[in-house]
Amino acid sequence: MSSIHDLTTWEPLLRLVQESGPERLAAPGGYITGYIGFGSWSVPVQRPNSVPGWTPQVDDMQDEFTAVERVQDAIRADGANGVSFMVETAPDGRTLFHVIESGPAVEPGFMSPFVGALVLVEGAVPEPWRRLPEEVPGAVPASSADPALLEQTLRERLPDAVGATEEEIAEAEACLGVTLPDELKALYRVTRARWQDWGDDYEAAERVSDAVGCELFSLDGLYIGDAQSRPCPWQFAADDAVVTAPDAAVQGLVGSPGWIVFGDNGGGDRLALDLTPGPGGHVGQVIVIDHERNIGAGLRAESLTDMVLNRPSGWHQDRDADNPPVVARVNIRYLESVKTAAHPALEVLSIGVWQGEPIGLAPVVGLPRLRTLTAYPGTLADPLEIAGLTGLEYLSLGPEEWRVLLDAGAVPRSLSAAGIEVQGERHPLPILDLANELLALWDRPLISRTVLEAHLDTDR
Template sequence: MPSIHDFATWEPLLRLVQAHQTERLAAPGGYLTGHISHGSWSVPVRWPDPRPGQALLVEDMQAEFDAVERVQHALRADGMDGISFMVESGPDGKTVLNLFDAGPAVESDIGSPYLGALVLVEGAVPEPWRRLPEPVPGAGPAPSADLTLLERTLRERLPDAIGATEAEIAETEARLGVVLPDELKVLYRVTRARWQDWGDDYDYEAEDRVADAVGCELFALDGLYIADAKSRLCPWRYAATEAVVTSPDAAVQGLVGSPGWIVFGDNGGGDRMAVDLTPGPAGHTGQIIMIGHEQNVGAELIADSVTDLVLDRRRRDRGGRPWEQPPVVARVNVRSLDSVEAAAHPELEVLGIGVWEGEPLGLAPVVGLPRLRTLRASPGTLADPLEIAELTGLEYLGLGPEEWRVLLDAGAVPRSVSAAVIEVKGDRHPLPIVALANELLALWDRPRITRTVLEGRLGPAA
């Protein structure tokens, strides 16, 4: 298989792009963009219309799948995670392919022809991902936690289950670096939930019996893990706009993750079930929480104890979502707050300026706020980008190309920033955006985005 930098690797995909986008490529200055990684892709190939009364079939898109798979194979062979590309047609009939290797300092942003966040400080993570749980003096197990009742109920429901030995439990505690709570130990002493214990062939009925007995899809003992912040991956572009807030009446702390969240199961839909050893002010040690796979912060209270979970005495408490609301997170746009003044508050951490129809906005009202760490401003919404230099606590900054140009020319890019994004509105040629990104990366002496240009003529389809 040719390398990712061989025109032959791309020829089947380029032929498809040319066939589907002939007019756009033939237009003066015409170009098309896309991105391919190991598990996903966004390419400028139109899917066919389905037959009347039918859904699209795999065979309808097989040519695209095969062409993308060829590129993915080359990525794996060359040890690359992904690559962005831009296709142009030269005046002499040649096809020009620009390949962009973002390198280790740029996060992938599938679906966008431009760039994800530029990570300017190696290893940096947003503030919510650095936040640890607060101590809650006096927190203890729920009155409903009953080890005797829990064990009796589980043994009645799973009379033939194979339980974990004390040595296996101790091994798990050593691996996790935490002592398992007593209720979880009781649960695994009854069943260690290993599929190998259910016969030579995977016994789905046995798995279902365990799930019905426990109240969730139970992980094997050696599948337990700690849902700390590192386990909840999120790109800077989105993570920097999150905040960690725990209200005084919250049962669960509004964290990204915690060293006291021990995941032991799943609800069947990708949401993780965990025992919570670091509860909120109104919670109990050992309560059961559900960590949603569609949220980046917080968890939902499911039951006050493992006993309550098994006996189906659930207490669904989503609580409020203070980390998404003013004054900590504020959004100024045509649908939300109508001014920067309205967003200004000593607790403000995240300020987003979105679609705006009025005069450009000034940032003076938020200068000097002690906790402001994130600013995202859509292109053209700021009256004077140089005011950003006065926001000395920023760790994340998202601006349009023109605003970045003003800061770069003035030498006023805040050095406190750990990650940055170039916000692109409308159809902008990628090359100037890549050049701008490389200027920002150079300020922090980070690896640059590299560009490789390939040229060739597309032969007839094989």
């Protein structure tokens, strides 16, 4: 038996939880939930009160850290990534401890207890993450692109830098599977940007950054900024859409096999040479991949030479395609009806908080591109109308709406992923059971739950 299934692993944490929230466990039916992973955890433990001018110290939270580390060690030994738990007072007064393991078919939860998106098809990703760049006939490098001038300028700025050999450049190309643009080769012939060449001299690294205009990655640190390099949970990614305006310099993609990432702007945004530009762009333009967005990139400079010589201070990205007709949000603040949202280009329909009569889906039945539907609990007039949406790959509903579809055998088989929208205080176990019903329809690994009876002396 795995050690995370052993109550002794959890006893220190369980004791803290019980001491921190006795009122929530005082009566039958009361429960407390939490999660522990390696990078973070969420446990309902009372921490020291904040006092103005006083910062809590590690010693003040040492009991919590020690208890969490004990569980983390067990998770690590089991080869897991994280584990959820629930403490509850059973109807007969016993204290039960539930160890919940989501398994490989469930993404981390953000709204529902323990449950994020259910990945019904192994390896499936939302449509924007499958989108490849379109060809742009006639796209050429900018007139400012000048590898010889670029190399000369950088040698003047970095006279002592160690450059890459042709063999090292060829090795980097082989690892990436692409031929590096001439401007990028010129840059790395001047400096390989490797720490061992600088001897851990931070000033030398800063000189390179100042000369180039960004925090330059080493030659062997280059990577392709394709969609896989920009992962996003289904719960959020399914709401995104790829749209490229007719005059856009950069295609509105998640990523591209033609985005060669070579640096960072110092704030977490990546710089790349773009070999697959938009209709209004140039081959080899410098783009910025914003770490706070899921889709698209901004234009920094029309060429690497332009960036190094002219040092543009900012960058521009077209607004996200989070608007009609491709993405439509029907709620009390935006669109007033599904009929208003209906359009042949509609891909994502989100029905949010609503104060009127329940909403019918008839206006969007048969739309050729509709792939995502999310509906706030209680907003749909008839969940069975979803059967007419034959192209859905992601569907997020409240528990009651899912219950209607399951009982009628009407869950769309086109789905690749599903979400359970939970609002307010709901007991977690029925939600887990519902999730397992959906996973079972696709023969996916189920969420497992181990129930342990806790016998702790709370007077200790």
